[in-house]
Amino acid sequence: MRAIVRFTAEEARPELEELLQAQGLPKADALAPRLRALVDEAFAAYLELAEPRGVFEDLTAEAFAAVLQPLALEPAALVVGRVYPRANALALYVATLGEAVPARIRALMDDGSLAQGYMLDAVASLGADLLSDLLAERFLDRQPGGGSNGLRALPYSPGYCGWPTTGQRPLFAALRPEEIGVSLNESCLMSPIKSVSGVLVAGAPQAHKFRPDFPFCHQCRTRECGARMASVLSH
Amino acid sequence: MEILERIASALQQGDDQQVATLTAEALAGGMAAGEILQRGLVAGMNVVGEQFKAREIFLPDVLLSARAMYAGLDHLKPHLAREGVSLRGKVVIGSVQGDLHDIGKNLVGIMLKGAGFEVIDLGHDVAPERFVEAAQREKAPLIGLSALLTTTMPRMKDVVSLVRERGLGGSVRVIVGGAPVNADFAREIGADDYACDAATAVERVKALMGVS
Numbered sequence: 133m134r135a136i137v138r139f140t141a142e143e144a145r146p147e148l149e150e151l152l153q154a155q156g157l158p159k160a161d162a163l164a165p166r167l168r169a170l171v172d173e174a175f176a177a178y179l180e181l182a183e184p185r186g187v188f189e190d191l192t193a194e195a196f197a198a199v200l201q202p203l204a205l206e207p208a209a210l211v212v213g214r215v216y217p218r219a220n221a222l223a224l225y226v227a228t229l230g231e232a233v234p235a236r237i238r239a240l241m242d243d244g245s246l247a248q249g250y251m252l253d254a255v256a257s258l259g260a261d262l263l264s265d266l267l268a269e270r271f272l273d274r275q276p277g278g279g280s281n282g283l284r285a286l287p288y289s290p291g292y293c294g295w296p297t298t299g300q301r302p303l304f305a306a307l308r309p310e311e312i313g314v315s316l317n318e319s320c321l322m323s324p325i326k327s328v329s330g331v332l333v334a335g336a337p338q339a340h341k342f343r344p345d346f347p348f349c350h351q352c353r354t355r356e357c358g359a360r361m362a363s364v365l366s367h
Numbered sequence: 368m369e370i371l372e373r374i375a376s377a378l379q380q381g382d383d384q385q386v387a388t389l390t391a392e393a394l395a396g397g398m399a400a401g402e403i404l405q406r407g408l409v410a411g412m413n414v415v416g417e418q419f420k421a422r423e424i425f426l427p428d429v430l431l432s433a434r435a436m437y438a439g440l441d442h443l444k445p446h447l448a449r450e451g452v453s454l455r456g457k458v459v460i461g462s463v464q465g466d467l468h469d470i471g472k473n474l475v476g477i478m479l480k481g482a483g484f485e486v487i488d489l490g491h492d493v494a495p496e497r498f499v500e501a502a503q504r505e506k507a508p509l510i511g512l513s514a515l516l517t518t519t520m521p522r523m524k525d526v527v528s529l530v531r532e533r534g535l536g537g538s539v540r541v542i543v544g545g546a547p548v549n550a551d552f553a554r555e556i557g558a559d560d561y562a563c564d565a566a567t568a569v570e571r572v573k574a575l576m577g578v579s
Contacts (some may be wrong), residue, residue: 157425166381170427244437246477247381247430250470296518297465319465319492348517351547 134189136311137270144184144229144266145175146258155254174251181236182259185312186227186267188332196222196331199302211293211342211357212331218339220283223271226309227263228327229256260326264289271332284337284364289330290320293357294348297321300329337364370396371407374439378411379418381431383438390439400446404483408439412481420566426474429565433477454485456576457507459498461489463522468515471545474565475511482569495525502530502539509575511568512558514545523548524556531557540575544568 148160151171157163163171191199196216200207207213216222233256240249264287272278272285290299297320304316314327322329333340344357370393377385386408393403415432418424460476462469469491476486487505489497498510510530512523523543530539540559543552553561560575562568 155426157427164428166431167425167427241473244434246433246473247427250430250473251427253470291516291518294518297516317492319494321465321467321492325467351517351520351549351552353546 133274134187135270135274136187137185137267139184139186139263139266141179141182141184144182144259144262145179146255146262148175151255151258154258170247170251173248174255177236177252178233178255178259181230181232182256183230183232184227184259184263184266185230186225186263187307187309187312188223188225188267188271189307190221190223191306193217193219193222195306196224199224199306199331200299202302203296203299205294205296209346210295211346212288212295212333214342215288215333215335215340216331219333219335220339221271221275221334223332224303224307224330225264225267225271225287225332226304226307226312226314226322226327226329227260227267228312228314228322228324229260229263230313230326231324233259234325256326260328264328264330268332268334272334275334282336283334284340285332285334286340286360286364287328287330287332289328294346303329303331340364370398371403371410374403374407375411375414378408378432378435378439379414381428381435383431383435386435387438387442390442394442394446400443400450401452403439404443404447404452408436408443409481409483412436412478416478416481416566416569420564429474430477433481436481455483455573455578456509457485457487457505458509458511458572459487459489459501459505459507460511460513461493461498462491462513462515463519463526464492464494465522466514466516466519467491468545469513471515471565472511472513475513475544475562475568478565478569479572482573484572495522495529498526499529499533499535499539502535503533508539509572510539510541511572512541512543512545514543514548517547520545520547520552523558527557542568542571542575 237249237253268285268287291297300320315323374389419429462472476488479486514520527541542560543558544562550561560571562571
């Protein structure tokens with residue numbers, strides 16, 4: 133089944149403390165007034181301009197294997213390749229904040245308002261990431277028993293954990309997300325730029341567990357996989 | 368306080384209007400644009416860079432100072448040209464092909480400009496050929512590559528290889544950086560240098576270009 137979901141900007145609004153932590157800034161109550169003003173201005177612009185929306189569509193494990201197949205990579209060499217065979221349900225997805233936010237970021241940068249552009253970019257990046265989680269929640273709600281069935285859904289995206297960005301070509305070919313206005317260029321970058329894509333994996337909490345011992349893990353500095361796994365295993 | 372110190376101080380505060388006013392005032396008083404640039408704007412940005420490296424201030428603070436620096440530079444540019452003052456050298460920068468992340472690269476560009484370099488910023492998703500062609504066209508002796516994704520890091524090697532293929536290894540050097548990049552990776556792909564952050568990038572670029 134295919135679903136198009138529209139969110140309000142408020143629903144896709146990142147948490148203030150999450151932004152501050154991601155940017156290495158002090159907590160809100162210790163933030164210098166000029167930095168607080170920048171943050172508030174960025175959130176105001178985001179809420180004014182963001183048009184969050186997404187599309188997802190169920191697919192079988194066999195169909196997802198076909199999405200990975202053109203990459204000529206051993207599926208077990210990718211995190212998503214190890215996880216998806218254990219899934220109860222899968223869906224390809226693409227989501228975007230729309231064009232107005234990136235346009236404002238470009239305008240601010242071009243105008244020399246670097247700090248303002250940077251802060252809006254930071255808010256929008258978190259907002260785009262949040263769309264993946266919001267779609268995962270909607271996907272989980274559609275599973276038999278809804279969110280109370282013991283399953284957990286997580287998004288997995290090209291560009292991360294060994295899944296190359298070129299993996300978006302077969303993903304876009306299968307999902308065809310034109311109705312939400314997202315396209316892919318020759319370098320596999322999405323337009324509008326604040327967009328996300330990937331596969332939603334719904335399964336038992338243990339289905340998302342893997343040992344981070346892939347070759348690319350040695351180059352990874354974020355190590356966000358541990359927190360992701362913990363977020364579903366701790367429920 | 369001497370006017371150059373006031374310019375440097377206003378720049379550190381990120382007060383672009385004050386920097387513009389004081390720069391115009393210094394010019395009107397007959398001060399050479401090159402002196403205002405070096406002892407006012409660049410001196411102020413050097414302090415900002417040091418404070419940022421020491422984690423005493425934050426990235427948005429640096430960006431506010433950068434805007435203030437540009438406000439001063441706008442006044443100086445025509446005078447610098449007349450005085451025949453040249454910047455410290457050209458650097459071509461960009462995020463590699465397939466990578467749309469350019470915040471880190473932008474910061475490096477800002478810090479390099481603040482240190483007096485001319486920056487040719489090619490943006491993000493830049494093909495190897497564009498880096499090399501820009502370096503040749505602009506006669507830039509240095510290319511700075513940025514990547515945020517482990518999946519786009521291999522494109523850095525493509526640029527290094529193309530520099531060698533075109534016989535530019537002696538005249539064009541390559542420095543790499545970005546969250547997943549480290550010194551071992553830089554050595555492995557044959558890059559000339561690596562910088563772990565924007566402030567270090569300025570130090571390494573100065574060293575590579577032989578300027579103090």
